[in-house]
Each structure stands twice: as C-alpha cells, then as structure tokens.
Amino acid sequence: MKSVLRQLAVGAVTLLLSSSALAQEPNKVNLGVAIPAATHGFTGGIVWWANQAKKELEKNHPGLKITVKTAANAPEQANQLQDLLTVNKINALVIFPFESASLTKPVAQVKGKGVYVTVVDRGLTDTRAQDAYVAGDNTAFGKLPAEYLAKRLNGKGNIVVLRGIPTTLDNERMDAFNAVLKNHPDIKILDAKYGNWNRDDAFKVMQDYLTRFKQIDAVWAADDDMAVGVLKAIEQSQRTDIKEVFGGAGSKGMVRTIIEGSNKLIQADVSYSPKFIYDAIKLTAEARLKGEKLPANTIIPSVLITKENAKDFYFPDSPF
CATH class of the missing domain: 3.40.50.2300 (Response regulator)
Structure with missing residues (x-):
C-alpha cells in the first residue's frame, strides 16, 4: 500500500512539474487565414499579401504557425473554417469573409470554440461573432x-x-x-x-x-x-x-x-489597398503571441487619387 501511495505521489509531482514547464513556454499561436481565391485583381492582391505575411511572420516568430486557405465561394469557405478548427486546430483566425450573411454563423461557431477572431474588410452581420475588425474606410x-x-x-x-x-x-x-x-x-x-x-x-x-x-x-x-x-x-x-x-x-x-x-x-x-490583409494578420499574430487583444475596430484611411498625387499610390511591383 505504501508503495502504491509513493508511486502516486511521484506521479503527481511529475505531472505538476510538467504542467509548470508547459506554462512557462512562450505562447504558441496557430493562426488560420481564410480568404477568397484570386479570381480578380483585388483578391489576387489579398492572396499575395496574405502569403507574404505568412512567410515573414513565421520567420520572425518561432512560436507562430500560419495556415492560409483560399475559397472560390461562401460554402467552400465555411467548410474550410471547420477544417481549420478540427484538422489544423487553430487558436486564432483572420478571415476575409466571402460574403457577410452566409459566413456569420460559421465564424460565430469558430469563435464559440475559444478561437480569437479578426474579421477583415467584409464585415459580418453580427459583430458578436468577432473579436476585432480591420478594414479600409x-x-x-x-x-x-x-x-x-x-x-x-x-x-x-x-x-x-x-x-x-x-x-x-x-x-x-x-x-x-x-x-x-x-x-x-x-x-x-x-x-x-x-x-x-x-x-x-x-x-x-x-x-x-x-x-x-x-x-x-x-x-x-x-x-x-x-x-x-x-x-x-x-x-x-x-x-x-x-x-x-x-x-x-x-x-x-x-x-x-x-x-x-x-x-x-x-x-x-x-485608395483601398489589399495590403490590409497583411496588416490584419501581423497585428493579430503579434497581439496573440503577447496574449493581448486588438482594438474592436481598426480603420485604414481611403484617399482620393488624382493626377496631382497619383505617383504616391503607384507601386509597379505590386500584384494589384
């Protein structure tokens, strides 16, 4: 009996030490990115900037994993959200919804599982389904x-x-x-x-x-x-x-x-640059790595472009 108690005690101490060590590890962020496929110029820019964010941020943050998924329609994007949750086991999501109404419930379900949600550009019809919103003006x-x-x-x-x-x-x-x-x-x-x-x-x-x-x-x-x-x-x-x-x-x-x-x-x-998907991913990833939250709304200004200022908005190397 004493031997059994001793083994239980040793097991409990080992478990306690393991839990303590785990708690002291740097925050791990498994970030899913759900965006429309590159069916036209603007979404082509969205896809390009999202992959730029993945490449740069994973390199700079060893505790960060980013999975980017593109969808050709709203039902496909809704299915991808379930895959990100169950297969990729994400704990944070940045989504550029294909449509607002049809994606609101699927995103709310993801948030209900404890995932931190940043919605980009195309807002949801119920803001309770998100933690943060990033968009152009x-x-x-x-x-x-x-x-x-x-x-x-x-x-x-x-x-x-x-x-x-x-x-x-x-x-x-x-x-x-x-x-x-x-x-x-x-x-x-x-x-x-x-x-x-x-x-x-x-x-x-x-x-x-x-x-x-x-x-x-x-x-x-x-x-x-x-x-x-x-x-x-x-x-x-x-x-x-x-x-x-x-x-x-x-x-x-x-x-x-x-x-x-x-x-x-x-x-x-x-102006309304697709680069805001990069900004949204970066802001979300770095905040979650610190255990912090973003402001409820982050709006990136839009500016009238005319011949007088057009050179300030011309980026020949951009995909869009």
Whole structure:
C-alpha cells in the first residue's frame, strides 16, 4: 500500500512539474487565414499579401504557425473554417469573409470554440461573432467618388452604379455615395446593379445600362476591375455621352492611367489597398503571441487619387 501511495505521489509531482514547464513556454499561436481565391485583381492582391505575411511572420516568430486557405465561394469557405478548427486546430483566425450573411454563423461557431477572431474588410452581420475588425474606410470609399462626380458634373446629370457583392462593406459604400448625392437633387442615379467585382460581369451590366439608358453622364464602377469591364462596354458601344468612369481601390493599372492621362474617362480613383490583409494578420499574430487583444475596430484611411498625387499610390511591383 505504501508503495502504491509513493508511486502516486511521484506521479503527481511529475505531472505538476510538467504542467509548470508547459506554462512557462512562450505562447504558441496557430493562426488560420481564410480568404477568397484570386479570381480578380483585388483578391489576387489579398492572396499575395496574405502569403507574404505568412512567410515573414513565421520567420520572425518561432512560436507562430500560419495556415492560409483560399475559397472560390461562401460554402467552400465555411467548410474550410471547420477544417481549420478540427484538422489544423487553430487558436486564432483572420478571415476575409466571402460574403457577410452566409459566413456569420460559421465564424460565430469558430469563435464559440475559444478561437480569437479578426474579421477583415467584409464585415459580418453580427459583430458578436468577432473579436476585432480591420478594414479600409468604406464610408470614404463611397463618399469621395460621389463628391468628385458631383463636382465634375456641376451638380447635374445621370449616373449609373455598379456595386460589388452583397456585403456589409458594399452597403456602407452605397449608403455613403447616396448620402452625398441627396444634396444634389439634379443628379439622378439611373440604376445600381451588382457587378460582383468582376470584369466580365461588369461588362454585361454596363451593356445593359447602355441599352436601356440613352443619356449617361458618369459611371461609378466602385472597383478598378469592374471599371475595366465598363470601359470595354463603352468602347464597343461607341457612346460619347459618358464623361467619367470612376473605379476604386487604386490598382496600379488605373493609377498609371491617371499618371499618363491615357484615357480621358479615367481621371481619379480612391485608395483601398489589399495590403490590409497583411496588416490584419501581423497585428493579430503579434497581439496573440503577447496574449493581448486588438482594438474592436481598426480603420485604414481611403484617399482620393488624382493626377496631382497619383505617383504616391503607384507601386509597379505590386500584384494589384
């Protein structure tokens, strides 16, 4: 009996020492990154910057492991979240949701398992599903183009709009755009349809607008890739009534066009760099390594890009 008690005591001490040693190890962060696949320029930039973050941060932080997963649609991303949780056993997540509403519950389930969640750009419909939010300034993204176009049109004319996909950020942008134009009653928004941040889809939407509306003074494409599709449709139609096409996000192709003055329809843009996924991953990883939390909201400013300041936003080596 004494021998058994002695063995139990020794086992208990060993367990205690092991637990103590484990507690003294540096924090280990197993970070999952869930992002849309590179289906167009902006998400191509997102994927590139996410992998840059993985490479640089894992090199600088031995206690950090980053798993990057890309999804072609919302259901695939929801399934990837379960894999990150059960297979990769993450304890932190940075997600750029494919869509807002359909990803809210899957993200909430991950958070419910004790995972620290940072949501990037496309916000969820219930903020209780996240710990932190990092994004560009979506209000400015809609406000600045509206102010610019109102000035270019001298407060009078017809505008057509191409929205992104149904997300909270797209709603923020559209609401901000509409709020400005409420002060310009002689400017009419003829229609606003989703172009899905896609050149081909935007081309089709713009073809529809050109067929239905005989007088269009300006286009808010709300994305540089969509603006490319819009320009193609306008070129094919040989319409001359359109004075301005305003995209968004400051892609290097559009910024170069502004610098060179090579297309009279492209005179301005608004910054919204995909680098914020890198910033979000870095902020989250380094905070969690220290056992700290991020502020509830981190907003990266958007700036109007014109010929006067375009060189400050031109990065020829960037994928976007």
